[in-house]
Amino acid sequence: MPVLVYGHRIVSVNDEQKPLTPAATLPDSVISIPAVGSALILVCAAGAVACLWQWGEPVGWARMNRFSCGSLLFYGLFVLQHVRLYRGLSPSSCAFKEAIGATYDPLMGLFIALLLLGQLTVFADYGHWHLTPWLERADLQYAGLCLYLPSLVMVAWSDRCLIRGFAGGPVPQCVITVGPYRYLRHPRYAGLFMTTIAFALTFASILAWLLVLAWLIVVRRRIRIEERYLRDRFGAEYDCYARRTSLLFSRIILRS
16 A cells, blocks of 8 residues: 655765755745654544444444555555665755755655545545455455565665665765665666555446546656755766666666
8 A cells, every 4th residue: 555655866976966955945834744644644644534434333343454444555555665764864854855855856745645635535446436346356356465465575676775865864875776776776666656556456436447547647746856856966977877777667667
């Protein structure tokens, strides 16, 4: 189940490059990004339970089955991974803002919030509406639950490399080319894309598949902004890195 879509920063030291603009240029007086994100996640989690609950029925938890509860369990694991990323980056908020791209794409937070709120319609469909009952097949739902695991591994692996890259301060001092970044320029997005597929399979809802499409549109926009930002800053160096890596799973999915 998709939680938050964070990008990555690839930076290096080069005297001829433009000086890095630190994330500290965003005032720390603004509302904490992690606090807002955590509050939104709690609201969505409570909303999910409310939408799944069978109000007025003898067995209110009838739709809180292995599939919905399993998905919510992975949701919790993704939240914990988000907390681990924030705690591992820096004692200040500067590194976190830099890592999630808040310095060059402030609108992404709004899109994430809308996607999270949109998931409530999926819970309502699974719990009450049943718009596409023919999608509710146990084999596909089990496949969705299984897909959560590699997606979580990919996100955790990407975050581990991000944390190491930011270990020296709010701005990394070398190009992040280890771990999944050796092969993909946006491995965290790749992992989160798998969660959207897993979410749609598990909840067997046409609304979830519409959210997959919406997620792709939002992330295409984000990747284009991020790629342009990095190319403007690092020029030929980033072009060289881009030539030897794929954008997401392969160049077929999203072309740069």
